[in-house]
Amino acid sequence: MNRSELISRILVYAGVVLVIGAPLVFWARTPLIHARMPEYGGWSPNIIHANVGEPLHLKLTSDDVVHGFAVGQMDMQSVDILPGKVTDITLKFDKPGIYTFYCTRWCGLNHWRMRGTIEVSGSPSDSEPASPPLYVSLNLDIDAPHDAPVVPAQKPSAIRGQGLIPNSPFLQSFDYYRSNSPYQAFLDLSNTSLTEPQRWDVVAFIWRSNTLSESLANGKQLYAQNCAACHGENGAGDGVFADDLTTAGESSMQTMEGAMDMIMQSPVDFTDPQRMLGASPALLQGKILRGGMGTGMPMWGSIFTEEQIWDLIAYIYSFQFEYQN
Amino acid sequence: MTKIELTRIPFIKNAFKSRYPQLAVFIVMLIGYIFAILAGLIGTPVGSHNFSIVFVWIAWWAILILVAVPFFGRGWCAICPIPLPGEWLQRGAILTPPDKRPKWLNLRVPKMFRNIWLQNISFLLLALFSSVLLTTPNITGIILAAMLFTAIGLGAIFERRAFCRYLCPVGGFIGLYSQAAPIELRIKDKQVCVTCEGKPCYNGSSIGFGCPWDVFPGGLTKNTYCGLCMECIRTCPHDNIAVNLRPFSADLAKPSTRMDEAFKAFIMLGSAIIYAGVLLGPWGTFKDAAYNVGSSAWFMYAGIFLSIIFGILPGFFTLGLLGTKGNATLKHRFASLSITLIPLGLMFWVAFSLSFVLTNASYILASLSDPLGLGWNLFGTANTAWQPMLTSILAPAQALALVGGLIWSARTAQKAANEVKVSPIPVIVYCFIATSIMLWLLL
Ligand code: SF4
Ligand code: SF4
Ligand code: SF4
Numbered sequence: 001m002n003r004s005e006l007i008s009r010i011l012v013y014a015g016v017v018l019v020i021g022a023p024l025v026f027w028a029r030t031p032l033i034h035a036r037m038p039e040y041g042g043w044s045p046n047i048i049h050a051n052v053g054e055p056l057h058l059k060l061t062s063d064d065v066v067h068g069f070a071v072g073q074m075d076m077q078s079v080d081i082l083p084g085k086v087t088d089i090t091l092k093f094d095k096p097g098i099y100t101f102y103c104t105r106w107c108g109l110n111h112w113r114m115r116g117t118i119e120v121s122g123s124p125s126d127s128e129p130a131s132p133p134l135y136v137s138l139n140l141d142i143d144a145p146h147d148a149p150v151v152p153a154q155k156p157s158a159i160r161g162q163g164l165i166p167n168s169p170f171l172q173s174f175d176y177y178r179s180n181s182p183y184q185a186f187l188d189l190s191n192t193s194l195t196e197p198q199r200w201d202v203v204a205f206i207w208r209s210n211t212l213s214e215s216l217a218n219g220k221q222l223y224a225q226n227c228a229a230c231h232g233e234n235g236a237g238d239g240v241f242a243d244d245l246t247t248a249g250e251s252s253m254q255t256m257e258g259a260m261d262m263i264m265q266s267p268v269d270f271t272d273p274q275r276m277l278g279a280s281p282a283l284l285q286g287k288i289l290r291g292g293m294g295t296g297m298p299m300w301g302s303i304f305t306e307e308q309i310w311d312l313i314a315y316i317y318s319f320q321f322e323y324q325n
Numbered sequence: 326m327t328k329i330e331l332t333r334i335p336f337i338k339n340a341f342k343s344r345y346p347q348l349a350v351f352i353v354m355l356i357g358y359i360f361a362i363l364a365g366l367i368g369t370p371v372g373s374h375n376f377s378i379v380f381v382w383i384a385w386w387a388i389l390i391l392v393a394v395p396f397f398g399r400g401w402c403a404i405c406p407i408p409l410p411g412e413w414l415q416r417g418a419i420l421t422p423p424d425k426r427p428k429w430l431n432l433r434v435p436k437m438f439r440n441i442w443l444q445n446i447s448f449l450l451l452a453l454f455s456s457v458l459l460t461t462p463n464i465t466g467i468i469l470a471a472m473l474f475t476a477i478g479l480g481a482i483f484e485r486r487a488f489c490r491y492l493c494p495v496g497g498f499i500g501l502y503s504q505a506a507p508i509e510l511r512i513k514d515k516q517v518c519v520t521c522e523g524k525p526c527y528n529g530s531s532i533g534f535g536c537p538w539d540v541f542p543g544g545l546t547k548n549t550y551c552g553l554c555m556e557c558i559r560t561c562p563h564d565n566i567a568v569n570l571r572p573f574s575a576d577l578a579k580p581s582t583r584m585d586e587a588f589k590a591f592i593m594l595g596s597a598i599i600y601a602g603v604l605l606g607p608w609g610t611f612k613d614a615a616y617n618v619g620s621s622a623w624f625m626y627a628g629i630f631l632s633i634i635f636g637i638l639p640g641f642f643t644l645g646l647l648g649t650k651g652n653a654t655l656k657h658r659f660a661s662l663s664i665t666l667i668p669l670g671l672m673f674w675v676a677f678s679l680s681f682v683l684t685n686a687s688y689i690l691a692s693l694s695d696p697l698g699l700g701w702n703l704f705g706t707a708n709t710a711w712q713p714m715l716t717s718i719l720a721p722a723q724a725l726a727l728v729g730g731l732i733w734s735a736r737t738a739q740k741a742a743n744e745v746k747v748s749p750i751p752v753i754v755y756c757f758i759a760t761s762i763m764l765w766l767l768l
Pocket of ligand 2: 564
């Protein structure tokens with residue numbers, strides 16, 4: 001073999017080895033977390049390990065549509081993950097435990113199933129004793145119907161109710177508000193001289209006075225981002241996914257492993273007074289924390305902080321009550 | 326009309342005669358090709374951001390159909406990386422012939438396959454699956470790799486470049502349209518060839534290989550099967566090979582009488598029309614059908630596709646020819662006049678590709694900066710937003726291409742009709758109707 005042939009061959013071999021080897025090395029060294037619609041696999045990988053106090057660098061990419069990434073119960077801005085693009089994010093965990101990360105964009109019908117976990121290990125820096133949620137300590141059966149047998153003829157108004165409130169301290173206590181349904185408060189007001197519409201107005205006022213304005217604003221934002229897709233912008237259970245959930249629900253559920261026996265229901269209508277005035281904040285907290293167990297309602301306990309859930313509940317009641325003129 | 330012999334210019338001649346400039350391009354192309362395969366397999370599954378899709382189906386396609394084929398004919402084949410590994414293995418050398426040739430089977434391709442029907446079929450297969458192929462990086466990667474390995478396999482069994490000549494889905498239409506290109510490789514003097522001993526341009530010699538495309542350069546009258554590999558320039562001991570600049574569509578003055586080539590013209594014309602309708606038209610149902618490969622809608626789509634190409638288009642063409650009177654047989658007239666569709670089809674593809682390419686060209690910058698989809702930003706262009714380019718000139722440019730194509734094909738029809746002594750009118754009317762449909766679909 002002459003020299004020029006040899007050099008040509010070396011060049012060709014080197015080029016081929018390089019063009020195969022180099023990309024493979026770079027590719028293997030850059031682990032990506034792929035986001036796909038849940039029907040096509042959701043997060044991959046969906047379990048991430050991290051250590052307390054050490055920064056966790058993640059590279060996220062979407063294989064289909066726009067997704068979002070956020071970690072539950074953590075104070076962080078969610079980030080968008082664009083198809084074919086890579087999003088970098090660095091997280092740091094102060095406490096060990098199992099965190100849930102989830103999609104924050106309405107990517108598809110099963111969007112709410114798009115979750116994964118971050119297992120953070122390390123020694124706890126300070127451990128707070130966890131208290132059971134209110135619905136547990138109240139021993140509420142959150143799956144039983146709690147409908148109000150009587151509903152107001154007109155939307156109760158906190159403004160009108162303000163001047164009418166009887167001087168009864170327990171009615172205004174925070175614990176009372178959280179553990180009782182509006183209908184219960186309406187009943188508890190029956191021994192006063194107020195007319196029925198007035199009693200409902202007072203209930204509205206009690207609910208309003210236990211709610212901070214920023215809680216309402218925060219709840220509204222959480223609602224728009226997480227709930228409106230199904231429950232509708234105005235709470236009427238008519239979100240963009242609502243129809244699909246009911247009609248296509250069953251079959252789409254069946255594409256998920258082990259979900260064959262689940263049946264979707266249409267999302268709850270928060271403007272329905274019978275349902276909402278019979279539900280206490282504690283009951284709603286239970287529903288949000290635990291989820292609807294197969295109805296399509298996700299479990300939010302691993303995602304929202306306790307405070308966020310109370311804010312959300314405060315906002316949901318605003319579909320029943322008139323808080324402003 | 327006159328021809329200008331480019332190989333008279335010493336710089337060009339030396340660039341062709343030397344093996345090194347071509348080898349340098351070959352290596353770059355081969356590396357790019359293998360990289361595209363890898364990117365298709367390990368890169369992001371999002372087609373519009375994957376290097377393989379963006380570079381093969383947008384960048385390469387744009388260059389091929391808008392520049393390389395119309396102006397350089399088979400110029401792409403001169404630098405195409407697909408047959409290289411197979412050819413090098415077959416020859417046992419990258420440069421000049423080795424002392425000991427490797428012992429491959431070296432069979433001759435059976436006579437029944439020595440036409441372009443296999444290429445017609447391979448092109449149609451890709452065309453029917455194109456909506457998936459063009460958007461799914463994995464599949465693009467696999468097809469690119471399959472072409473490379475098929476070329477190697479065929480090189481081990483058959484002599485010369487069997488893959489290019491008889492199977493490559495791209496090679497078929499490049500060959501067809503290269504007849505319209507203003508570049509050709511021809512001998513200078515026939516007499517020299519007649520007396521030339523051993524015909525090394527076809528049989529090879531110690532300094533070079535016989536024509537890899539199984540063409541005898543001495544007999545070349547059209548571009549279709551000369552891959553412009555420049556091997557004969559290197560082997561001809563009498564310096565009898567020239568590369569010429571010539572008027573457009575020079576080869577079309579000598580109509581072919583081959584049915585495989587005639588149908589290639591219909592396949593290309595039909596696919597351009599169908600693509601314009603399915604990919605750019607407003608009919609969601611067609612688009613869905615084309616994308617859902619394997620569904621019953623897709624089989625319908627495939628059926629319509631094939632019946633347009635093999636039924637409707639040639640059918641009406643034949644009907645038009647029935648109205649003409651001439652001595653030539655109908656089959657002869659059909660094959661000869663189908664040559665009219667070459668400039669027409671080429672300009673259809675140009676017009677269709679213009680909108681496809683300009684709409685998607687902005688993806689090229691983004692995927693150049695992050696070719697493996699790992700979040701790189703090599704040239705700072707990774708976040709280039711998608712934006713159709715040159716939208717204002719798109720429609721006029723398309724209209725110009727289509728009308729130009731119609732005029733060009735009408736002129737071709739006149740000449741071809743003259744050869745077989747029939748009236749060109751029906752064929753011109755046919756071209757006019759086809760162009761109107763295309764104008765309506767695109768604008
Ligand atoms: S025929 Fe096909 S494989 Fe062969 S050189 Fe041309 S494009 Fe490449
Ligand atoms: S080697 Fe040159 S002169 Fe001889 S036949 Fe071929 S082209 Fe003609
Ligand atoms: S050897 Fe000559 S005739 Fe044959 S393909 Fe190459 S350039 Fe064309």
